[in-house]
Amino acid sequence: xxxxxxxxxxxxxxxxxxxxxxxxxxxxxxxxxxxxxxxxxxxxxxxxxxxxxxxxxxxxxxxxxxxxxxxxxxxxxxxxxxxxxxxxxxxxxxxxxxxxxxxxxxxxxxxxxxxxxxxxxxxxxxxxxxxxxxxxxxxxxxxxxxxxxxxxxxxxxxxxxxxxxxxxxxxxxxxxxxxxxxxxxxxxxxxxxxxxxxxxxxxxxxxxxxxxxxxxxxxxxxxxxxxxxxxxxxxxxxxxxxxxxxxxxxxxxxxxxxxxxxxxxxxxxxxxxxxxxxxxxxxxxxxxxxxxxxxxxxxxxxxxxxxxxxxxxxxxxxxxxxxxxxxxxxxxxxxxxxxxxxxxxxxxxxxxxxxxxxxxxxxxxxxxxxxxxxxxxxxxxxxxxxxxxxxxxxxxxxxxxxxxxxxxxxxxxxxxxxxxxxx
Amino acid sequence: xxxxxxxxxxxxxxxxxxxxxxxxxxxxxxxxxxxxxxxxxxxxxxxxxxxxxxxxxxxxxxxxxxxxxxxxxxxxxxxxxxxxxxxxxxxxxxxxxxxxxxxxxxxxxxxxxxxxxxxxxxxxxxxxxxxxxxxxxxxxxxxxxxxxxxxxxxxxxxxxxxxxxxxxxxxxxxxxxxxxxxxxxxxxxxxxxxxxxxxxxxxxxxxxxxxxxxxxxxxxxxxxxxxxxxxxxxxxxxxxxxxxxxxxxxxxxxxxxxxxxxxxxxxxxxxxxxxxxxxxxxxxxxxxxxxxxxxxxxxxxxxxxxxxxxxxxxxxxxxxxxxxxxxxxxxxxxxxxxxxxxxxxxxxxxxxxxxxxxxxxxxx
Amino acid sequence: xxxxxxxxxxxxxxxxxxxxxxxxxxxxxxxxxxxxxxxxxxxxxxxxxxxxxxxxxxxxxxxxxxxxxxxxxxxxxxxxxxxxxxxxxxxxxxxxxxxxxxxxxxxxxxxxxxxxxxxxxxxxxxxxxxxxxxxx
Numbered sequence: 001x002x003x004x005x006x007x008x009x010x011x012x013x014x015x016x017x018x019x020x021x022x023x024x025x026x027x028x029x030x031x032x033x034x035x036x037x038x039x040x041x042x043x044x045x046x047x048x049x050x051x052x053x054x055x056x057x058x059x060x061x062x063x064x065x066x067x068x069x070x071x072x073x074x075x076x077x078x079x080x081x082x083x084x085x086x087x088x089x090x091x092x093x094x095x096x097x098x099x100x101x102x103x104x105x106x107x108x109x110x111x112x113x114x115x116x117x118x119x120x121x122x123x124x125x126x127x128x129x130x131x132x133x134x135x136x137x138x139x140x141x142x143x144x145x146x147x148x149x150x151x152x153x154x155x156x157x158x159x160x161x162x163x164x165x166x167x168x169x170x171x172x173x174x175x176x177x178x179x180x181x182x183x184x185x186x187x188x189x190x191x192x193x194x195x196x197x198x199x200x201x202x203x204x205x206x207x208x209x210x211x212x213x214x215x216x217x218x219x220x221x222x223x224x225x226x227x228x229x230x231x232x233x234x235x236x237x238x239x240x241x242x243x244x245x246x247x248x249x250x251x252x253x254x255x256x257x258x259x260x261x262x263x264x265x266x267x268x269x270x271x272x273x274x275x276x277x278x279x280x281x282x283x284x285x286x287x288x289x290x291x292x293x294x295x296x297x298x299x300x301x302x303x304x305x306x307x308x309x310x311x312x313x314x315x316x317x318x319x320x321x322x323x324x325x326x327x328x329x330x331x332x333x334x335x336x337x338x339x340x341x342x343x344x345x346x347x348x349x350x351x352x353x354x355x356x357x358x359x360x361x362x363x364x365x366x367x368x369x370x371x372x373x374x375x376x377x378x379x380x381x382x383x384x385x386x387x388x389x390x391x392x393x394x395x396x397x398x399x400x401x402x403x404x405x406x407x408x409x410x411x412x413x414x415x416x417x418x419x420x421x422x423x
Numbered sequence: 424x425x426x427x428x429x430x431x432x433x434x435x436x437x438x439x440x441x442x443x444x445x446x447x448x449x450x451x452x453x454x455x456x457x458x459x460x461x462x463x464x465x466x467x468x469x470x471x472x473x474x475x476x477x478x479x480x481x482x483x484x485x486x487x488x489x490x491x492x493x494x495x496x497x498x499x500x501x502x503x504x505x506x507x508x509x510x511x512x513x514x515x516x517x518x519x520x521x522x523x524x525x526x527x528x529x530x531x532x533x534x535x536x537x538x539x540x541x542x543x544x545x546x547x548x549x550x551x552x553x554x555x556x557x558x559x560x561x562x563x564x565x566x567x568x569x570x571x572x573x574x575x576x577x578x579x580x581x582x583x584x585x586x587x588x589x590x591x592x593x594x595x596x597x598x599x600x601x602x603x604x605x606x607x608x609x610x611x612x613x614x615x616x617x618x619x620x621x622x623x624x625x626x627x628x629x630x631x632x633x634x635x636x637x638x639x640x641x642x643x644x645x646x647x648x649x650x651x652x653x654x655x656x657x658x659x660x661x662x663x664x665x666x667x668x669x670x671x672x673x674x675x676x677x678x679x680x681x682x683x684x685x686x687x688x689x690x691x692x693x694x695x696x697x698x699x700x701x702x703x704x705x706x707x708x709x710x711x712x713x714x715x716x717x718x719x720x721x722x723x724x725x726x727x728x729x730x731x732x733x734x735x736x737x738x739x740x741x742x743x744x745x746x747x748x749x750x751x752x753x754x755x756x757x758x759x760x761x762x763x764x765x766x767x768x769x770x771x772x773x774x775x776x777x778x779x780x781x782x783x784x785x786x787x
Numbered sequence: 788x789x790x791x792x793x794x795x796x797x798x799x800x801x802x803x804x805x806x807x808x809x810x811x812x813x814x815x816x817x818x819x820x821x822x823x824x825x826x827x828x829x830x831x832x833x834x835x836x837x838x839x840x841x842x843x844x845x846x847x848x849x850x851x852x853x854x855x856x857x858x859x860x861x862x863x864x865x866x867x868x869x870x871x872x873x874x875x876x877x878x879x880x881x882x883x884x885x886x887x888x889x890x891x892x893x894x895x896x897x898x899x900x901x902x903x904x905x906x907x908x909x910x911x912x913x914x915x916x917x918x919x920x921x922x923x
Contacts, residue, residue, distance in 0.1 A: 077689065190627075197636075229623075234654075242650040242701075254632075254636055257635055258632065277682070280719075284719050285716065288715075293635040295474035296474060330727055354851050354852060357851050400829075688890075691899075
C-alpha cells in the first residue's frame, strides 16, 4: 500500500485495476467479484423490537431465543467457519466484530459486492407468524447490515417473505422495493407446503416481478423440520445432503409446468446454495417430458430449458470438486452456465467456497461472467466502483496471521497477535 | 442401428394380471374371497387418457377381452421378437407398499407363484423369460422366507422391491433382505410399483398438481435409497450386493455422487464405517436401466456426457414395456460405440446376473 | 468418473533442512495439548505439543487453503467391529481445519478422510527450547 494516499476528485476517469498495484482512495476500479450469498448474524434480541404485535408479546418475550435457537437434526459437525466472528460462537464468547466480518467477506477474497441474505429458521406451519418475523428481520437488516454496517456501500441485501401468506409477502415487497440496497426477495424452499407453482403462491411471484426484484430460494437446511424425503427420513446429515437440491428440482419443475415463468416473463428466480451440477440433466429430462406430454399444460408454450436459460440463475456454492477440472468446465457448458451461474461463497458456513479458489478454477473465458457479470446484470450493480479504505488495507494473508476472533483451544497466538498489530 | 437378432437382454418387461381381481385367484383363503386389493392403475396422478400419453400403459399390449396391458404373453413375446430381444427379465408389479403388511406379503407370494407358473414355466416360452422374486420389504422376515422359497428356481435372477417405501432402504430393519439376496447372488431391482400404495408425498416439497410434474420427477427418488445404502454401510457389509435402479435415473447419478463426495470429508464422522467416498460405491454396486426420457439431446455434448457419466458401464438395457415410456434397443444412445452398445444391450446384464445365469444357460 | 483425487503427494512432504532456524519458545511454556503459532513463512506454522512430541504443520489447508492452525484438536472417529459401532481414539492428535472440518493427523500430516497430506516441518527440542527448521 502506498504512503502517499491522495483523494481523487469525483471526475477521476482513469480506471485502476488492483493488479496494477496503484491504489488511490476514490479512484474508480473495475468490479471483478460479486458474492451472491453471504450470511449476517440475525438474533432475536436484535430483531424483536421490529416484530409487530401480537407476535412480539406472545412469542418473543421471556426466553425468546429458546425455540429460535434450538438446534435441529441433520447437523454438520460445525455450522460455521470456526474462524468467523459471530455471537455465541463458544460458551461465553460474544464476538460480533464487524471489522473481522468486512475483512473476511470483502478484503480477503477480493470481493467487490456481497449479497447479504438473512437465512434462518422459518415458521412454515404458520405463514402469518412467519410474515411477522420477516417484517422484523427486514427492518433490522435495513438498519444495520445495510445501514450502519454498510458505510462502504458494498453490501446489497435481500428481504425475506413468507409466501404462504401472500398478502403479508406482498406488503413486505411493496414496502422495500425501491430501497437502494434491496435487490432481491428470498424465501426458504422448505417454507412452502406445496411446490412453488401452486396457485396460492402466484401473487407473490407476480408482485416481485412487477417491482423488478428477483426471487431467490435459499435452502434453510436445519431451519425447518420439512426434511422428510418421499421414502422417509434419511438417517444422517451426510445422507440428507444428497437430497437437498431436490427441493429446487421440485420447485423449478412446478414453476415451469404451472406456467409461472410463462405468465411472468420478467420474473427472475435464483437457486441459492444448491450447487449446480444437477441443472443440465434435469433440464434434459424436463424437456423430453414436455416434448411428449405438453398437451396437459397448453399454457406452457416454451421448452423448460428455454425458460430456465432466460429466467433462472444459480449460485455456484457448494462448487463441485471433480478430480479432473475439465469435468467442471464441461458441466458448466452443458448447463449454459456462462449465462446462468453466479459466484457465491456462503460465508460463513461450514461448506464455504473461498473466492480466490473458485476464481482460479474457472476457465479464463467465462471467469468474469461467473464471478461478476451475471450478478451485475441481475442485481443492477455497477461495472466500476470507487476504491475505498477496505481496498487499501486488503491482504489475503491476514487470515493466516491475524488472531482469530474465537479461540477454540489453549493455543498461544501471541506471535499472530504481534504481527497483526504491526499492520 | 442394430441388425439381426443379437441376443439382446431386456432387463425390464412388466407382465400383468388380466384384471384387478385376477390376483385373488392365487390367494389362500380368507384373502381370496374376503379381501380386495387396490386397482393396478395409479390412483394418484393417473396418466391422462384423452391426451398424451393416452394411458399409463400401451393399449397395444392388451390381451383378448381388453385385459390389462402386459397380461398377454403373446404380445410381450411379439415385442421381444420385433426388437431382437432374446430374453427378458420379467418385473411384475405388486401395487407398492400396502398399509396391511401381511396383505403385501400375501400379494408378493401370489405374484411369484403366478409368475413361475404362467410365465416362467409355460410351454413354448420357457427359454424367453427370466423372473424377479417380488418381496414385501416392509416385512423383512417374510421377505427372507420368500427369497429362500424361490432361490433354487433356475429362472429367478433377481429380487424386486418397490420404489416407494416407508424408510430409505439402507436402514437396518431391511438388512436381512439384502443379506439373503447377496447370499443367493441376486441383484436387488427397485422399480416404481404404481397403484394406490401407502406412500408419502412424491417430492420433498409436497404434491405437484399435474401428471407431467409428477411423472418427470418420480424416477429420481431412487437417490434417497442409494444414499441410504451407501451411508448405512450396507455395501461395506455386503461387498457383492448389486442394486439395479429399474426406473432409470442414471442421468442424475453423477450430481448425486459429487454432492455427497463434497460432504464426505466434513461429515464422515457420522458414518465412520465407510472406507471410501460415496462415489467409490457407484461402479461396484449400482446399475441403471436405460430410459428414453432422460439424457442429453443428440450432439457433441452427448458424447462428452456419456463418457463422463460412465454410461456404457452403468447402463443395462430395459424397455419397461408396456409402460408408455417403453423404449426400443435402437433408442440406446447411438453415440455410444457399437461395442459399448452391445455392452449395454447384453454384456452388462450378463455380468449383473452372471451367478444366477450359470445355472441357466442364456439363449444366444 | 473419478471424483476423488488418488494421485500421491510428493514423497518428501516433510521438508528437512537446517535453515532457517527459528526458536519457537521454551519447552516448559508449550505443555502437552497446546500449540504455539509462529508467524514465519507465507502462512505461518503451528507447533503442537502432542503428548510430549512436537509436530509442526503449515497453516494452510490443502483443501481450500484455510488457516488450519486456528482450528481445534480432536481424536479419530472410527468404526468398531459390529455394525454401527463407533470408536474414538487418539484424542488431541488430530487438528480440524476451521473452515470445512477436514482433519489431519499431526503425526504424519495425513488427512483422515481423503488421500492428501498437509505440509509438515521439522521441529526439534534443543536443550530447553523448541526449534523449527526449514520454513522459508
